[in-house]
Amino acid sequence: MVCLGWNLAVRLYPALALLLAVCLSARAQPYTGWSLARTAHFEVYSQAGAPTARSTVLWLEQLRALFVQQTGLTPGNAAPVRVIAFRSDNDYQPYRLRVASDAYCVGGEVRDYIVMPSAGVEEFRVAAHEYAHSLLHSSRLHFPPWLSEGLAEFFSTVRIGERGSSIGGDLPARSQTLRRMPWMPLAQLLAVTGEGAPVFYAPVFYAQSWALTGMLMLSPEYAPGFARLAAALASGQPGVQALPAVYGRPLEAMGRDLLAWSGGRRFRAIPLPGIAAGAVRVEVSPVSEFQSRSLMAELLAAIGEWDRAETQYRDLAREAPFDAGPPAALGTIALQRGDRDGARREWKRALDLGVTDAALCYRYATLASLTGLPADDVRPAYQRAIELQPDYDDARYSLALLEKNAEEYEAALAQLRAMRNVSPARLYHYWFAMADALTLLGRREEAVSAARKAAEHAASPEERARASTLAYMAQTDLGVRFVRDASGRNRLVTTRVPHDTVDWNPFIEPGDDVRKVQGTLREIDCGSAVTRLMVETAGGPVTLAIPDLSHLQARNAPAEFTCGPQEGSAVTVVYAAGKVESTKSDGVLRGIEFR
Numbered sequence: 001m002v003c004l005g006w007n008l009a010v011r012l013y014p015a016l017a018l019l020l021a022v023c024l025s026a027r028a029q030p031y032t033g034w035s036l037a038r039t040a041h042f043e044v045y046s047q048a049g050a051p052t053a054r055s056t057v058l059w060l061e062q063l064r065a066l067f068v069q070q071t072g073l074t075p076g077n078a079a080p081v082r083v084i085a086f087r088s089d090n091d092y093q094p095y096r097l098r099v100a101s102d103a104y105c106v107g108g109e110v111r112d113y114i115v116m117p118s119a120g121v122e123e124f125r126v127a128a129h130e131y132a133h134s135l136l137h138s139s140r141l142h143f144p145p146w147l148s149e150g151l152a153e154f155f156s157t158v159r160i161g162e163r164g165s166s167i168g169g170d171l172p173a174r175s176q177t178l179r180r181m182p183w184m185p186l187a188q189l190l191a192v193t194g195e196g197a198p199v200f201y202a203p204v205f206y207a208q209s210w211a212l213t214g215m216l217m218l219s220p221e222y223a224p225g226f227a228r229l230a231a232a233l234a235s236g237q238p239g240v241q242a243l244p245a246v247y248g249r250p251l252e253a254m255g256r257d258l259l260a261w262s263g264g265r266r267f268r269a270i271p272l273p274g275i276a277a278g279a280v281r282v283e284v285s286p287v288s289e290f291q292s293r294s295l296m297a298e299l300l301a302a303i304g305e306w307d308r309a310e311t312q313y314r315d316l317a318r319e320a321p322f323d324a325g326p327p328a329a330l331g332t333i334a335l336q337r338g339d340r341d342g343a344r345r346e347w348k349r350a351l352d353l354g355v356t357d358a359a360l361c362y363r364y365a366t367l368a369s370l371t372g373l374p375a376d377d378v379r380p381a382y383q384r385a386i387e388l389q390p391d392y393d394d395a396r397y398s399l400a401l402l403e404k405n406a407e408e409y410e411a412a413l414a415q416l417r418a419m420r421n422v423s424p425a426r427l428y429h430y431w432f433a434m435a436d437a438l439t440l441l442g443r444r445e446e447a448v449s450a451a452r453k454a455a456e457h458a459a460s461p462e463e464r465a466r467a468s469t470l471a472y473m474a475q476t477d478l479g480v481r482f483v484r485d486a487s488g489r490n491r492l493v494t495t496r497v498p499h500d501t502v503d504w505n506p507f508i509e510p511g512d513d514v515r516k517v518q519g520t521l522r523e524i525d526c527g528s529a530v531t532r533l534m535v536e537t538a539g540g541p542v543t544l545a546i547p548d549l550s551h552l553q554a555r556n557a558p559a560e561f562t563c564g565p566q567e568g569s570a571v572t573v574v575y576a577a578g579k580v581e582s583t584k585s586d587g588v589l590r591g592i593e594f595r
Contacts, residue, residue, distance in 0.1 A: 033087065034287035034295070039280055043080045045295060046119045047087035050284050056085065056119045056127070057282060062160050062275045063128055067135055070167075070272060075138045079111035081131070084299060085119030092117035095296070097303055100202040102126070105133035106302045110359045112137060113302050129156035143233050145192050149206055150213025157267075162274045168218065169269035174207040178262050183208055186255040190239035208258075215261040218270075222247060222257075290316070294325055306333050324353035328360045335363070340371055351381060361385035362395045369398075375406045393419045397426065400433060409437045427457040432467060439474045447474035505553045505574060505591045512576035515587065517542065518595075521571045526563035530583045533592075535573055544575050544589040553591035570595045 037044045037053035042060045046053035060083070068074060086092040095115060097104045103116040103126045112134040116126055132155035136148060143151070153174065158167045181204050189208055216222045216229065225246045232242040244250055249257075287295070297312035310333050317326035331346030347355075347364035355361065365381035382399035385392050400415035413434070422430045435450035451471035458464035476498050508514055519537035531546040546552055553574075574591040 034292045036283075036285050036287050038080070038283045038285075041075070041080055042083060044083045044085065044119070045287065045292075046085045047091060048085065048119055050286070052085075052119050054282055054284050055121075056083065058277060058280060059124055059160070060127065060131065061280050062277060063131055063158065065278075066158065066160055066165060066272065066275045067132070067155070069275075071135070073135055073139045073141075075135055081112045081114060081134050083114045083116070083119075083127070084295065085116045085123070087118065089117045095299055095303070103130055105130040105137070107134070107137040108302055110357075113299065115299065125156045128158050129153060132156070141230075141234055142236075143230070144190070144239055146189050146205070146209040146239065147213060147230075147233055150209035150211075153206060153210035154213055154217065157269070159269070160275050162276050164274045165272040166269040167272055168214070168267065170267040171207075171210060174210050175262075175267070177203045177207040178211060183259075186212075186251050186258070187240055190243070190251075211262045212258055214267060215258055218266070219257075219261060290320065297329065301329060301333060306336060309333060322353060324350045324355040324357075327353065328355050328357055331364065332360070335367065340367060344368055344371060344373075347381075351384065355384075356388060358385040358389035358392050358395070361388065362392065362398070365395070366398065369402065375402055378402060391420050393421055397430070400437075404433060404437050407440075409441045412437045413441075424457075428454050428459060428463055428467075431457065432470065435467075435470050435474065439470065444474050447471075507551045507553055507590045508574070509576070512590070513578060513587075514574060514590070515577045516572065516574045518570070518572050521566045521569045523565050524561055524563050528583070532583060532585055533573075533589055535571060542573070542575075542587075543585045544573065544587055545580050545583040545585040546589050552589060555591070555593040557592065557594055 033047050033049070035046050035050040035053040037046070037050070037057040039057050039061055041064055042057050044053045044057040044060070046056060060081075064075065084095075086095075092115070097106070097115070103114070106113045106115070114127065114130040114134060116123055116130070119127075129152045132152040133148065136143065136151065153171065154168065157169045157171060159165055159169075184204055189205065189212070192205060216226050229242055229246045232246060233239060237245075240251065243254060247254065293312060294316060297309050297316065300306075300309035300312065310330065313326045313329045313333070316323070317330065320326065327346045328350035331343045331350060334340075334342035334346055344364070344367055347360060347367070350357075350360065351364060361381045362385040365378050365385065368378045368381065379399065379402060382395050382402065385395040386399065389395070396415045396419050400412045403409070403412035403415065416430065416434050416437070419430070431450050431454035435447045435454055438444075438447035438450055448471050451467050451474060454470070455464050455467035458467055517535070517537045517539070519535040519542065521533070522536050522541070523534040525532040525534070531549070533544050533546060535542050535544070572593045572595060573589060575587040575589050577587040579586065580588065
């Protein structure tokens with residue numbers, strides 16, 4: 001209706017239409033005070049204006065360069081870190097994560113969020129603290145809270161300049177807390193879980209974690225063992241066990257060392273190389289009201305405020321029914337609540353509206369597959385994810401498995417080979433899927449090679465056995481053979497036959513001592529219960545029993561046999577060797593070829 005009214009206004013009242021266009025544009029995109037400054041690694045949303053957003057994002061790029069240079073960690077963020085800096089503490093308050101959270105970092109599935117009450121030079125220490133959390137999260141280093149917060153506080157002391165930088169200086173607020181307030185027992189500090197310290201201990205927890213981390217990293221007595229300690233803690237070993245094990249000292253003694261270290265005020269800055277600002281490409285733009293409300297809804301979802309986030313997204317969906325963003329987010333919220341059908345409906349709508357979120361397309365496809373949707377309904381979502389993000393290896397791998405299960409083996413191989421980075425944890429399954437598809441396509445040599453690579457990356461004897469079986473299957477074909485059951489009766493079973501075998505004999509039974517000789521057929525004796533065949537060979541005469549003519553492989557044989565002496569046809573016989581006293585024979589004939 002709006003479009004029809006607009007077209008009518010254009011035709012009848014050009015001046016009024018122009019006025020309406022200006023008014024509608026101003027109404028649809030009002031300036032909210034939010035500005036966005038974007039680089040390759042960060043998106044800074046600031047309520048303090050474009051200059052502040054720009055200076056903050058440039059400083060964060062310097063910070064990232066310094067951290068990467070000094071720690072050797074490479075941030076693995078799938079998307080730029082999103083920094084949200086409010087105008088004031090009052091604006092920040094409705095989005096505070098916890099009572100003690102003066103700022104925070106939230107690690108999402110796709111991106112990390114850093115949220116602060118404000119931005120500017122005076123807030124750079126806070127930004128450094130939260131970015132340290134993001135760096136640890138994206139590097140998949142899972143430390144206990146005391147070390148995570150201690151490292152973040154240590155990194156927050158960073159000072160960056162083009163001529164020189166430094167890290168590790170004093171934090172007066174933390175030092176004063178340690179001098180003014182009672183300390184937590186060291187065992188209690190180390191035992192704090194992800195829920196954080198009790199509110200009344202929060203200032204001491206942060207200050208003491210900072211001091212302990214500083215001592216462990218910098219003191220001559222403890223610094224040599226810090227890397228071993230970090231590895232033990234990252235593996236999940238509790239701190240109350242790891243510290244005494246690494247340093248060979250009881251916790252009580254380490255607590256006394258920490259008191260002495262802190263009392264000596266040994267928090268000295270460590271000089272570091274300068275970090276040039278560099279030629280960083282920055283895009284700065286205003287943020288519309290719709291965009292800012294979407295940002296706040298996204299933040300609420302990131303911190304788990306599902307009810308508030310859903311309310312805001314419902315409002316946004318009504319306001320912009322053709323925008324893919326709100327239904328995409330509503331699908332994520334539905335999934336968090338365990339409503340798979342609701343998630344699938346919302347994500348399907350987002351896909352139909354042209355969603356540009358590759359991760360969401362992947363999640364929809366995965367959920368649709370788990371809920372039993374046909375491959376034709378799932379495939380477009382994976383393809384859309386790859387179209388949006390060609391290096392989305394998770395989507396390519398999942399699509400490859402879908403194509404293989406749908407017997408589209410060439411398509412499966414194409415996706416597997418297009419993957420750019422196969423994680424070590426996936427290598428076995430990757431090569432197994434590759435070998436399976438190649439086997440089913442009849443590309444045997446490639447299949448065997450892939451199966452052997454799968455075996456190299458097997459994590460258990462069972463996986464290694466499966467890979468070996470797959471290599472065996474690539475080298476063989478499905479065939480049949482006769483075996484005897486418990487009652488001694490022959491029955492037909494399937495078996496694997498070496499590929500390109502031209503003389504496979506299904507009548508050879510497991511356990512047969514198989515012999516093959518050439519000779520001259522001299523006689524067929526039909527006068528007893530079991531037919532016997534006599535062949536003159538270079539090693540002498542061989543008599544063979546034929547208990548059942550229907551269980552004999554004959555090649556180039558005459559249309560019918562006659563009993564008695566034979567004309568002396570040249571034959572090759574295959575038999576199971578072993579005296580059969582009841583028939584006075586040297587074995588049981590399994591096959592005969594007339595030459």
